[in-house]
Amino acid sequence: MAIAFRCRCGKLQGEIEPAAAYLRAVCYCSDCQAFARALDREQDALDPNGGTDVVALRPDGLRFTAGREQVTCLSLSPKGLLRWHSACCHTPFANTPREPKLPYVGVLASCMAAGPEALDAAFGPRRIALGTASARGEVAATPVRTTLGVMRVMWGVLLAKLGRRRSNPFFDAATSQPIVEPRVLTREERAEAGRVR
Numbered sequence: 001m002a003i004a005f006r007c008r009c010g011k012l013q014g015e016i017e018p019a020a021a022y023l024r025a026v027c028y029c030s031d032c033q034a035f036a037r038a039l040d041r042e043q044d045a046l047d048p049n050g051g052t053d054v055v056a057l058r059p060d061g062l063r064f065t066a067g068r069e070q071v072t073c074l075s076l077s078p079k080g081l082l083r084w085h086s087a088c089c090h091t092p093f094a095n096t097p098r099e100p101k102l103p104y105v106g107v108l109a110s111c112m113a114a115g116p117e118a119l120d121a122a123f124g125p126r127r128i129a130l131g132t133a134s135a136r137g138e139v140a141a142t143p144v145r146t147t148l149g150v151m152r153v154m155w156g157v158l159l160a161k162l163g164r165r166r167s168n169p170f171f172d173a174a175t176s177q178p179i180v181e182p183r184v185l186t187r188e189e190r191a192e193a194g195r196v197r
């Protein structure tokens with residue numbers, strides 16, 4: 001069964017197929033924290049330790065069902081990941097590489113319209129912790145699970161490429177360009193977003 005996601009105000013809506021998921025992980029890295037902070041959405045997107053609960057999946061497993069014109073993105077640096085959010089209410093909802101040739105999207109569990117049990121059932125529990133050096137408070141690293149998780153993502157990406165699953169709702173199929181021009185944060189904005197509170 002598809003899991004719905006939506007921005008805070010509800011204009012932007014979509015759904016993802018659990019079968020397309022590679023992995024679920026909680027990322028505590030400073031960049032993911034900066035993304036939430038740049039949008040002033042730390043309360044919604046981050047757990048008390050600054051972690052972002054992310055489900056990595058094949059991009060063809062995600063579709064927008066309403067408000068696609070609200071989809072926009074920023075980047076923390078000129079070569080950084082594209083960090084997708086809604087224009088209407090600044091809800092962070094996904095991360096992708098800058099090009100579609102790597103079939104990967106990380107969707108934030110915080111925007112999914114499902115309770116904790118439904119998320120666990122669809123994607124497995126939160127058992128992998130990434131970027132724990134930047135966590136607020138004590139968060140145990142999960143080196144073995146992380147290594148296995150990275151391998152699972154690589155394997156999934158490889159299968160997706162072999163299976164020619166090319167549809168990717170974040171990029172124009174003809175030009176391979178992002179569907180909106182990414183806004184790259186200025187150094188000042190990045191410094192502000194990265195400030196530890």
Ligand SMILES: [Zn+2]
Pocket residue numbers: 007008009010011012086087088089090091
């Ligand atoms: Zn909205």
Ligand SMILES: [Zn+2]
Pocket residue numbers: 027028029030031032033131
């Ligand atoms: Zn991160």
